[in-house]
Each structure stands twice: as C-alpha cells, then as structure tokens.
Amino acid sequence: MLTLSITDRIEKFFMSNLVQKRILLGITGGIAAYKSIELIRLxxxxxxxxxxxxxxxxxxxxxxxxxxxxxxxxVRSTLLDPNAEAGMGHIELAKWADLIVIAPASADFMARYAQGMANDLLSTLCLATESPVLLAPAMNQAMWRHPATQANAKLLAERGALSIGPADGAQACGDIGPGRMSEPGDIFNAIAAHFDRCLIKQDLTGQHWVITAGPTMEAIDPVRYISNHSSGKMGYALASAAMARGATVTLISGPVQITAPAGANMIAVKSADDMLAACQQSMATPADVFIGAAAVADFKMKTANDQKMKKQSDTDEVTLTLVKNPDIIATLAEQKRAKIIIGFAAETQNVMEYAKGKLARKGLDMIIANDVSRSDIGFNQDENQVTVITKESIWSPDKAAKHELAIQLVECIHQHAVSRRH
Structure with missing residues (x-):
C-alpha cells in the first residue's frame, strides 16, 4: 500500500478552511441546475x-x-414562509452565510439582481446580505452575448459581485458558444480560493506539466479512421487540477468535444505521430511532469488511401494492412523528456497484471490503471476509479467524479516527486 506518510499528506491536503464555512447556494431555473447536486456533495x-x-x-x-x-x-424557496420565518427568517439567513453562491445564475436572475429587485427569496437574500456573492452564469449563448445581459454582468461586477464562467462549448439546446455553467469542480475551486487559506495551494508554481488527452485518429482514407471511445475528460481534469495549483500546463489533445481549460497551452493533434511530435517539441527542455492520459491507437494504416475506398461488388471482405504506432510514452521515457513520467493503463481484463507490466517495460515512474470494461467509469463517463502503481506502492482512491479524482491524483504525483527529492 501507499506509504502512510504520503497518505497522511494527501488527507491533510483536503483539510481546508472550508470546514464549517457557511455557504448559501442559490439555484435558479436552467438545465445546468443538475450540476449543483455535485457541487453540494463536494x-x-x-x-x-x-x-x-x-x-x-x-x-x-x-x-x-x-x-x-x-x-x-x-430547502427554502418561499419568501414568506411562516414555518421558515419562525426558525431562521430570511434576514437571518442572509446574515448566516459566509458566502452566497448562485449556480446556475440565469439571465433572468442576473437582470433582477442588477436592478435591485427583491421579488423572491433568493433575490431578497442577495440584497440583504453583507457577504460576498459568487455568480456562475448559465444560459443560451445568444442570451449571454445579448447587450442587456453583458450590461447586467458588468454592473454586478462593478458592485463587487464575484463570478466564474460561463464556459464555452456545446449546449443542451444544440447551440455552441459561451453560456455553459462552469463545472462543479471549477466552482468548488473558486469558492475555496475566495477564502484566505484556500484549498488549492500554489505549490506547483514554476513547474511545467505536459499532459496528453483524448483519442488519436488514424486515417484509413479521407473519410474513415481508426480511433476509440476516449472523451478526454480525465486528461482535461488533470490539466485543470495542475493549473489550479500554479503549474504551467501544456495540454496535447486528440479530437474531443469538450472545451480546453482556460489558461492551458492547448495543442490539438489527430494522429499518434502528430502527438509524439508535439510532445517532443513541447519538452525540448525536459518538463517537470509528463502524464500520458491519451488513449493512443496502437495501430495505423501502413499506407492510408488518398481517395475514399469504394465497396467491391464481388467481395464481402476488405483487408487493411496495419502497422504499430510509435509508443509515445516509452519513447519519451527513454529520451528522458520529463523528470517524472506517468502513464495510464486502460484495460478490460487482468488490469493490475498488465499495468505493472507496462510500468516496468516502459520505464515509467507511475502508472494509473483503470478497468474500461465497466460501464460506470472510464471512457465517456463523468466518474472514474483507478489504482495508482509505483515501484514502491499501490494506492486505490475511491470512485469519484473525474475532476475530483484529478485533484487527488495531482496531489499524489506531487507527493511522489517530493519523496523522490528526499
């Protein structure tokens, strides 16, 4: 098992000044409201x-x-509730909060708050409180871009309201653009950062982390390709967690449908050859940490077709000649492109055996293994469960949301680096 001293340090990392902090969470109408459940849990x-x-x-x-x-x-929702007023009245509730968080904050709520309206419980609390208010806007991209919404957001900021987001990306309505509510983990980090002794320490400042994420796409012809189901969520979450602690992060990603975390040096690639070249260029000066979270295709076409392959009427079979892709992480380890090199082992059977074999065979410092045959974790899921393996130890954190697990993994990697220096 992981040595006790490192385990203790990881647990200590999560003991923050958020303990006993009183947070009033306001939830307004919008599909993003379901994300607030995860924020409450965090x-x-x-x-x-x-x-x-x-x-x-x-x-x-x-x-x-x-x-x-x-x-x-x-849960409170009514401004004039006799039972609630007999207990903690709305003015007392406004005084109780150390911080009021509105997630999601709809365009309607922001407009009413900006105009000083107090026609429901939440808007009344925001006017009656002397505590800070943090807004996490969420709305259709056209609503967010509308001059009225932008004016309201500017006015609220001028009056001292804090904000996080919105993020850019695909929306429930089918539109693409700014307006998505920030992820619960990012809002959690913003809440923690608000307090003087925040959860996220800036102890990785000055370090360069290079992280790969997502799948690779190996062309068969201009239309078809070989790939896998990787969503990139784990690699992107690791990038966010490392940057939150001050690291400079280069994120090298295959094609995914998620937005890169703000502040990352983003390099978009398609094939394994492209990804290896980007890694080598990014680590011309060795990085402090390299994490190979990408699901790199093992094989590619020996020769990709220049034109779309046509069906042959006289046969039901097609033969494709494949060759091995470069082993990115083994190549980088051999070239000593980073002080610490960490791989992922996404397996469907004999997970521990195969992961330990990769650790030794590729000369890695650490490998993070997970069972992608499970439908509740891994590819395209929001949660994951992994086992962290080094030459000296094995550690299996509980199943968790990927952004939460990423925070734990970054701390584990940091503590591994600290233990090596000592």
Whole structure:
C-alpha cells in the first residue's frame, strides 16, 4: 500500500478552511441546475455547511427532496414562509452565510439582481446580505452575448459581485458558444480560493506539466479512421487540477468535444505521430511532469488511401494492412523528456497484471490503471476509479467524479516527486 506518510499528506491536503464555512447556494431555473447536486456533495465532503434556496424555475429541474438529502438541511424557496420565518427568517439567513453562491445564475436572475429587485427569496437574500456573492452564469449563448445581459454582468461586477464562467462549448439546446455553467469542480475551486487559506495551494508554481488527452485518429482514407471511445475528460481534469495549483500546463489533445481549460497551452493533434511530435517539441527542455492520459491507437494504416475506398461488388471482405504506432510514452521515457513520467493503463481484463507490466517495460515512474470494461467509469463517463502503481506502492482512491479524482491524483504525483527529492 501507499506509504502512510504520503497518505497522511494527501488527507491533510483536503483539510481546508472550508470546514464549517457557511455557504448559501442559490439555484435558479436552467438545465445546468443538475450540476449543483455535485457541487453540494463536494462542499459537504470537506466539511462546509450548505443551505439551499431554490427559485420557482429551479423546481422544474431539481427536487427539494434530493437537495435536502444531500445537504442535510431543509430547502427554502418561499419568501414568506411562516414555518421558515419562525426558525431562521430570511434576514437571518442572509446574515448566516459566509458566502452566497448562485449556480446556475440565469439571465433572468442576473437582470433582477442588477436592478435591485427583491421579488423572491433568493433575490431578497442577495440584497440583504453583507457577504460576498459568487455568480456562475448559465444560459443560451445568444442570451449571454445579448447587450442587456453583458450590461447586467458588468454592473454586478462593478458592485463587487464575484463570478466564474460561463464556459464555452456545446449546449443542451444544440447551440455552441459561451453560456455553459462552469463545472462543479471549477466552482468548488473558486469558492475555496475566495477564502484566505484556500484549498488549492500554489505549490506547483514554476513547474511545467505536459499532459496528453483524448483519442488519436488514424486515417484509413479521407473519410474513415481508426480511433476509440476516449472523451478526454480525465486528461482535461488533470490539466485543470495542475493549473489550479500554479503549474504551467501544456495540454496535447486528440479530437474531443469538450472545451480546453482556460489558461492551458492547448495543442490539438489527430494522429499518434502528430502527438509524439508535439510532445517532443513541447519538452525540448525536459518538463517537470509528463502524464500520458491519451488513449493512443496502437495501430495505423501502413499506407492510408488518398481517395475514399469504394465497396467491391464481388467481395464481402476488405483487408487493411496495419502497422504499430510509435509508443509515445516509452519513447519519451527513454529520451528522458520529463523528470517524472506517468502513464495510464486502460484495460478490460487482468488490469493490475498488465499495468505493472507496462510500468516496468516502459520505464515509467507511475502508472494509473483503470478497468474500461465497466460501464460506470472510464471512457465517456463523468466518474472514474483507478489504482495508482509505483515501484514502491499501490494506492486505490475511491470512485469519484473525474475532476475530483484529478485533484487527488495531482496531489499524489506531487507527493511522489517530493519523496523522490528526499
């Protein structure tokens, strides 16, 4: 098992000043409201006390029963509720909060808040509180770009409101653009960063981390290709977690449908050959850490066709001649392109055996193994469960959301580097 000293350090990392912090979470109407459930779980896990206020619109997307079960507190939604006023009245609730977080913050709520309206419980609390208010906007990209919304956002910022996002990407309505609510892990980090002794320490400042993510695409012809189901979520989450602690991150990614974390040096590639070249160029000066989280295709066409292959009417079979792709991580390890080189082993059977073999055969410092045959973790899932293997130790953190697991893995990698220096 992982040595006790490192385990203790990892646990200590998660003991933050969020313990007993009182956070009032306001949820407004919008499909992104479901993400707030994960945000509540992250906050309560580190000891924060969370009370929830719903707008009428939010009730169409999340239920009071679910939120009460997760937070451990009754959910408030009515401004003039005699039972609630007999307990903690709305003014007392405004005074109770150390921080008010609105996630998601709809265009309607931002407009009412900007105009000083107090026609429901949440807007009244925001006007009555002397505590900071953090907004996580979420809306259609056209609504976010509208001059009225932009004016409201600017006015709220001038009055001292904090904000995170929105992110850019695909939206539930089918549009693509800015307006997606920031991920729960990013909002959690913003909340932690608000307090003086924040959860995310800046102890990786000055370090250069290179991370690969997503699949590679190996062309068969101009239309078809060989690839896999990797979504890139784990690699992107690792990039966010490393940057949150101050690292400079180069993210080398195959084709994915997610937005790169703000601040990353993003290099988009397609094939394994492209990815290797980008890695070598990015690590002309050896990086501090390299993480090979990409799912690189093992094979490529010996010769890709210049034109689209046509069906042959006289046969039901087609033969493709494949050759091995370069072993990116083994090549980088042999060339000593980073001080610490970490691989991933996505397996469907004999997971530990194959992972340990890769660790030794490729000369890696650490390998992170996961069972992608499971439908609840791995490719295209929001959660993952892994086993971290080094020459000296094995550590298996609990199943968790990928952005949460990434925070733990970055701390584990950091502690491994510290132990090597000592």
């Amino acid at each position: 906050l309560t896990k580190v000891g924060a006390e969370v009370q929830i206020v719903l707008t009428e619109g939010a009730k169409a997307f999340v239920t009071e029963m679910t939120l009460q079960a997760i937070s451990g507190h009754p």
